Amino acid sequence: MLSRIGERVAEFTHANQSTQDSPDSHAVISLGHVWVDIMMDVNTIPQAGGFAVSDHTNATVGGSYRVLQAAARMGAPAKHAGIIGTGPWATIVRDALAANGIEHIGQDRLDTDSGFRLVLTDEDRRKTYIATYGAEAQGDDTTFNCVEPATGDVVHISGNTLMDHTAAGVDEFMHHASNDPFGRDFTIVLNPTNTLSLVNDHLLEDLVLARPIWSCNRQEANTLADRLGILRNDEASLTVGGGFDRSMAELCRALGETLRAPLVVRAGSRGAWVRTPGGEVVHVEGYPTKATHTRSAGAPHTGTLCAMLARGWSLIDAVQIANAAASLAIQRSIGGVPSCPSYTDAIALVDASENSR
Incomplete structure (x- = not known):
């Protein structure tokens, strides 16, 4: 689809082989939470007072860590600006960040540990979450005063940071960011969760007015559209033959027009639908793969x-490379958690697909 990909691979490979070692590299800075996920496979979720045995248990670091891990593997310096506590869970978090070359620039809490979640997956692959919040959720309006993006940096904001006291820090950061995205010398990417329906009106208004790049899956996009009172034409989703694609395009168009900001709506192996203000909706093809993972x-x-935006790629090109990386991440999942590939492997998949068409 995009001839620019093949044309720029050699240029970027040569210029950015040592991106993480270059002081001029643009960074990806996350304002999200990081915690530990304890994933347990069970036959069924027990009722109150019941009992269940897990035949597979896996502890992994979750939250925005996996976003930063992917950014680092794509060659961008990755920085975590959230709070990390002190204790066994926090130690796991710090070790994971260090092992992946992710710098922690945020606050440290000495009086409490970082949080963790139990993720129970039953035989029908339904997931049940039980969360214990820790230091990461105990911020205030000063939490992200440490974040001073340089020109060309990308600031990532996750929906998991919008639900607790740390949300005040996100709001304060947004107040200092221009409402004109062309007036900022850095980029904001907002990745909401489906709990966006619970975010308070004031904060949601500030986020919308800042006009970041919104990156959502279909469910999150529908939740945001409902929250903003956006009417969509759902007739396309009821038709046979191509109805899903038309429904996704309509959702992206309607939501994008209201947000007046760049929007990416993901749909797994079907790829993503992208709209920039004033532009048409563009479907960026995905890379079908067998689902072997239990996490998104x-x-x-x-x-x-x-990472691709930080490295200077256009939004459309960045989405195409992200589609390839997500496909490979599913193929290479570890313990049910998709594992992001390297920049070289993602580009190779895009190139191979282009050459086969």
Whole structure:
């Protein structure tokens, strides 16, 4: 689809082989939470007072860590601006960040540990979450005063940071960011969660007015559209033959027009629909793969998107590379968690696909 990809691979490979070691590299800075996920496979979720045995348990670092891990693997310096506590869970978080070359620039809490979540997956692959919030959720309006993006940096904001006291820090950061995206010398990428329906009106208004790049899956996009009172034409989704694609395009168009900001709506192997203000909706093809994971590949997609924007790619090109990275991440999942590939591998998949058409 995009001839620019093949034409620019050699240029970027040569110029950015040592991107992480270059002081001029643009960074990806996340304002999201990082916690530990304890993933447990069970036959069924027990009722109150019941009992269940897990035949597979896996502890992994979750939240915005996986976005930053993807960004680092794509060659962008990655920085975590959230709060990390002190204790066994925080130690796991710090070790994971260090192992992936992710710099922690945020606050440290000495009086409490970082949080964790139990993720129970039953035989029908339905997931149940039980969260214990820790230091990451105990911020205030000063939490992100440490964030001073340089020209060309990409600031990632996750919906998981909008639900607790740390949201005040996000709001304060947005107040200092120009409402004119062309007046900022850095880029904001906002990755909401489906709990966006619970974000308070004032904060949501500030986020919309800042006009970041919104990156959502279909469910998150519909939640945001409902929250903003956007009417969509759902007739396309009821038709046979191409109805899903038309429905996605309509959702992206309607939501994009209201946000007046760049919008990416992901749909797994079907790729993503992209709209920029005043432009038409563009469908960026995905890379079908067999689903072998139990977690979403949204984080590898978002992290790759942020890294590619930091490396100077256009939004459409960045989305295409992110689609490829998400597909490979699913193929290479570890313990049910998609594992983002390297920049070289993602580009190779895009190139191979282009050459086969």
